[in-house]
Amino acid sequence: MIPFGEGLTDVVATGRRPLLVADTRRERPTGSTASYVEQGFTAYYGTPIATGDRLFGVLNMNLPTGTLPTEEERDIIDLLADRAAIALSNADRHRDVENRARNLAALSQLMERVASKLETQDILDALVTAARDLLGAALADVWVDDPHARRLSLRARAPKDFTPEPAEPDWSRARGEGIVGRAFESGSRRTSPISRRIRS
Secondary structure (H helix, E strand, O other): OOOOOOHHHHHHHHHOOOEEEOOHHHHOOOHHHHHHHHOOOOEEEEEEEEEOOEEEEEEEEEEOOOOOOOHHHHHHHHHHHHHHHHHHHHHHHHHHHHHHHHHHHHHHHHHHHHHOOOOHHHHHHHHHHHHHHHHOOOOEEEEEEEOOOOEEEEEEEEOOOOOOOOOOOOOEEEOOOHHHHHHHHHOOOOOOOOOOOOOO
16 A cells, blocks of 8 residues: 555656656655565556546556666557556446446335335334435434424434433424424525534
């Protein structure tokens, strides 16, 4: 593993351009490059594996002292790196499509599970279980508004036996109080960063 900001690999990754070094001993080699130098591999050629804005990695070659790849050989190496980047990008897109298909199938099943319930509490219980299963969350809960008291009360939670430490003496919130109260009062589904600790 090479830390960011260190070595010839970082130069290639940061510049997104191929790099040819005839003698790495002049570059104060560190890490793996220093090890290659000790073995007589002092020539270096590196090229980025990238497509568009996405950088997948760097293809490095350490060569024996005095052995430099020709311009034609470098062009071939660059072309191989480009083709690898395209293949990796296609693989990522394929995985994204598969993941979306799985999520949609799971969502359909979970919606059927929720819709099959008739009682209010059963619907809420099914809802939090479905949401937790879909996202793989540690916890999901539903808070219901009481318009007369203008407070929100915890009505369903998955898993049901989850109890934080310390336990809450009163599982209710005023409108606008904590994350739950603020989310209800805003009436918006948009997320926003929270820079301080707030009671949920």
